[in-house]
Amino acid sequence: MVRDDLSFTAIGTGFAVRSVTLRAPASGEIISLDVAPGRKFAAGDVLMRLENVDQRLVVSLAEARLQRATEERDRYRRLQNTGAAATARLEQAETDYRVAEIELEKAGEELSDRVLSAPFDGITGIATVEIGDRVAVDDPVSSFDDRSRILVEFDLPEALLGRVELGLPVSATTPSVEGRIFDGEIAEIDSRVNAATRTARVRASIDNAGDYLRPGTSFSLRLDLPGKVFPAVPELALQFSEGSLHVWRVSAGRAEKVAVRLVRRRGGLVIVDGPLSEDDAIVVEGTQRLSPDSAVQVLNARAGASS
Structure with a gap:
């Protein structure tokens, strides 16, 4: 018995495990820019700042309004406890306080939008802007990749899908790094087969x-x-007749015709699929003279289906 292992090769394209285009979070003039090709950043690191004088003033005004609204609310609460304030006036003070809170939160968000931060640990590419440039919302700034792992996407024939599973080892080479072999594993298998190409998309993860x-x-x-x-079985043991393949098995000194299906040839042997066991004695020579249940005299015994 032999194991029908296969080696499959494919050409694929590498992708970063995470990749985004950094974009300006707001409109304005760039006052600082730390983006450079190949520079590494941790999640939350500041990559770019926009001028923010107006936004800081708005935050200061919102803080002052909230302070005043807080004082008014607290004052009317005290008066309400003594019965000296109308309920309607207290409700208005509570509303003014909540509005002031919301305005301060909004002003703070607008100030935060003057800063572009790294969304995750990664590496920047070439910047498309410079200090002093004026940008609009969503203008591209640079590429940003987490390339701690590379995902290589390739097409796998549907006939091999049953042999591939997550975690299967993969070896990879690339012309960009000559002489190196990189180890990886299957990380993703698409849930569909392309009906036009009869292939499925598969991704291998390489450290x-x-x-x-x-x-x-x-x-x-x-x-x-x-x-x-x-x-x-030896190739000579395989016979073709009546539109099908078969071999002759010796059972209790008699010839038995066993139908088989050709799987593939390998090194002088033929791998077949059929009801054969490792200990079966298979006739190699003189097969043309055999018929079902004819007597067989074994002159030169060999190992059976595994030989």
């Missing part, structure tokens, strides 16, 4: 702790795919 790999590069992938265990 990039050394930061050798870049998104967008091409990769050559190799997958060693485990297969089922099948009988293997």
Whole structure:
């Protein structure tokens, strides 16, 4: 018996595990910019600042209004407890306080929008803006990638889907790093097969702790795919008649015709699918003279279906 393992190679394209285009959060003039190609940032690090004089003034005014509204609310609460204030006036003071809170929160958000921060740990690309430029909302600033791992996407024929599972080891090479083999594993398998190409999209994850790999590069992938265990017989033992393949098995000194299906040829043996066991004695020579239940004299015994 032999295991019908296969080696599959594919060409794929690498992607960062996370990738975004950094965009201006608001309109205004750039007063600081730390973006540079290949520079690493942690989540929350400041990448760019916009002028914010007007926004800081609005925050100060909102803080003053909230302070006044707080004092008014507290005063009417005290008067209400002594019966000296109308309920309607207290309700108005409570409303003014909540409005002042909301205005301060809004002013704070607008001030925060004057800063562009790293959304996650990653690396910036080439900046498309400079200090002193005026930008509009959503103008692109730079690319931003988390390339701690590279995902390589490739197409897998539907016939091999049953052999591939998450975690299956993968080896990869890329012309961008000559002479290196990178280890990875299958990370994602699409839930659909493309009806036009009869392939499914698969992604392999490759560790990039050394930061050798870049998104967008091409990769050559190799997958060693485990297969089922099948009988293997010498090629001479395989016979074709009446539109089907068969071998002759010796059972209690008699010839028995066993139908089989060709799986593939390998190194002088033929891997077949059929009701054969490892200990079966298979006739290799003289098969043309055999018929079902004819007597068989074994002159030169060999290992059976596994030989």
